[in-house]
Amino acid sequence: MLIGLFGGTFDPIHFGHTKSIDLLHSLVPFDQIYWVLSARPPHKDAVSASIKDRFEMLKLALGNRLDYFADDTEITRTSKSYTIDTVETFKKRYPSAHFCVVIGGDSLQTLHKWHRYEELITSVNWLVMHRPGYPLEVPRELRQRLVESPTQLQHHNSGKIWVCSESQFNVSSTRLRAALAKPNGWQDSIVRDFLAPEVVSYIRSNNLYQTSPSLKEKHLEPNKSNSNPYKSDSEQYKLSKSSHFDNIMNSEQLKDQVVDALEDVKGQDIKVIDIADISDFADFMVVASGTSDTHVKALARSASDKLRVQGVKPLNEDGADVGEWVLVDFGDVVLHVMRPEVRAYYDLEKLWDEDVRKLVEKHREEQSE
Ligand code: ATP
Secondary structure (H helix, E strand, C coil): CEEEEEEECCCCCCHHHHHHHHHHHHHCCCCEEEEEECCCCCCCCCCCCCHHHHHHHHHHHHCCCCCEEEECHHHHCCCCCCHHHHHHHHHHHCCCCEEEEEEEHHHHHCHHHCCCHHHHHHHCEEEEECCCCCCCCCCHHHHHHECCCHHHHCCCCCCCEEEECCCCCCCCHHHHHHHHCCCCHHHCHHHHHHCCHHHHHHHHHCCCCCHHHHHHHHHCCCCHHHCCCCCCHHHHHHHHHHCCCCCCCCHHHHHHHHHHHHHHCCCEEEEEEECCCCCCCCCEEEEEECCCHHHHHHHHHHHHHHHHCCCCCCCEEECCCCCCEEEEECCCEEEEEECHHHHHHHCHHHHCCHHHHHHHHHHHHHHHC
16 A cells, blocks of 8 residues: 655645645555644744644545545644654554655755654655745755656655656745735635635635734723724724723823834834724734844833833733744734844735725725715
């Protein structure tokens, strides 16, 4: 029996995964392919969707194919998701099977950093799917393991590598998450082109990858005494949230205090964006850059400490454990501190630019007609 093992964070699973494997399956006679969710990926600092959501999306994307299995081996294991441990588990489960581990071209370049690499490389065969944007070249120390066609793999139990250059899907979960974080991101062409409709529906019904709405959900603390039946849901939300600090300082003062605190510890490229007229959840968004993870954390801490001593306790702080992007929610003011490359990538400022304002205005006009 020939078993394929394909591991991924699948955050979310996309056609770069599924169509590449379909293609591979048409060239290699697998009996079964196990799609192993990397629950706690050792090479990634942060994962966006929960293990449960990623696993649900994986199952939806695989549909009811009898030879594909969504596998929870690394979910039930509480330690980091090392491939060598998974291979050992599968070998015990299917002692007479042959195994191929499938990876993308980007993973091939970093394979030498994987846990117990030397053992891992010789314990299974390897199938590498070309990934646009990454070199097709096999690292020098692995070249003697290359075979020219998948049929040659049948003559070797383990330790050989075949590269499938036909796989050409130019997509990544990172790009999809960035698209999905934008307003109406599910309508973006990359989402439509590379996500299964079932996965898109799941993402939409569970509000995944949406920075602002999930933030909104997290902080929505219904306060009965503030309820106003004449306000819309969004106005009501804002009312319930801002009322936390109105007796201490208004949003203008709050925003000034945050900026002062950032300047105190040399925050870079500080930008204040007035979002009162287009947002349901805050009046100002303050964005700043820090030169390193430590600096990012220090900037966020400076702001929360300064406000805390004045009686303003942040409603939420996210990301301080990693430090690439820390978010501090002060009610009417939301602070984002990021490393410059993370800031450039997510381009939060663009979310609130003139085009978005015009769209919101247009939408409101249409609603009132
Ligand atoms: P992220 O952008 O979050 O890093 P990803 O798109 O690389 O995610 P993973 O779930 O980390 O997706 O990838 C699982 C495996 O699939 C890895 O071996 C990766 O190299 C491979 N892979 C991902 N996308 C592609 C693609 N477009 N073509 C070929 N292989 C891919």
